[in-house]
Amino acid sequence: MKKKIYLMRPFVGKEELEAVRKVFESKYLTEGPVTKEFEEKFAEYVGAKYGVAVTSCAIGMELGLQVLGVGSGDEVIVPDFTHPATGDCVCQVGAEPILVDVDLESYNTTVAGIENAITDKTKCIIPVPWGGNPLDPTIYKLGEEYNIPILEDTACSVGAKIGDKKVGSFAGMSVFSFHPRKVMTTGEGGMLTTDNSEFAEKARSLKTFGVENGRFMYHGTNYKMSNIVAAIGLEQLKKLDKILGDRIEMARIYTELLKGINYIRPPIVKPNIRHTFQSYCIYIEKEGWRDKLRQDLLKKGIETQIGTYALHLEPSYVDVKRNSDLKNSEMLFKNLLTLPLHHELSYEDQEYVVESISSLIRDYGGIK
């Protein structure tokens, strides 16, 4: 029988089920004390003062922009190489995303790329430590220098570190995702972290119908996280160091096994940072081969994924402003391949993935 290698498997089990069972027994199903505990423990984990649990990262970013008062007539700098959610939240609040290119090594926005896009209308920067690879920390200084708030899209970066500090504690606000393809999951869900008590209170109020001290102060909405979902999050937090440790070790093994295969560029990891490898991506140096590889690997039972999107190539972004030709983003969109990485993957599975890639490259004529 053909082997099936999944791209991702959430690391959930009886602990999460038991925690959900306890919430069921308590009959307190909506947002409540379990959510509060999750918010506090998550914020503590990333080294931020406050956590505000929401229904997704996309919504957390939209709330973050509302907290900053970003709206019509404002510009927000967004990398082109990212999930559409990063730019969509800007459109949702009526502001204009300005797309900037990324670096071919880190896949992240650069200081120069952002600096070139700053205008009098820039009201926020949303950088993305994509795939779990932390940003160049100078980007945070840029926010101070130009007095522009940074709302970091940390969807992929739970547990990522720069030096000893975790991502989620650097920017004015950071927003994480708990989608099942992320490092830890609650099915769907997100968390906004910040050190700013006013930001936290405003975000909390916005997600709870605009309520403040028992009065409805403005028109909010409902993006609360239930105790049921938060109970899963609390159990996932306990497993997080194991999940991250395993991912980092598996990434090391891939990079080792991939050595010497022509036309393949494994990820480059800078010293003094912790990459979460939410996405372990290899760059395929021959145009057209990435998609061929995806199809042929699937025939061998191996699920893969593209890296992510070049927003300017998506129909909903054709008219969106950009400050360069966005060539790097386009190259990454076309040539990056995400390999399977999860706790159910054995060393033999990784060997099978790499051997399959190697033999396919050879079949395509990839002998230099």
Ligand SMILES: Cc1ncc(COP(=O)(O)O)c(C=O)c1O
């Ligand atoms: C970089 C990035 N930002 C935001 C999101 C959206 O996260 P969510 O599904 O929690 O809204 C994703 C999801 O894949 C993502 O990769």
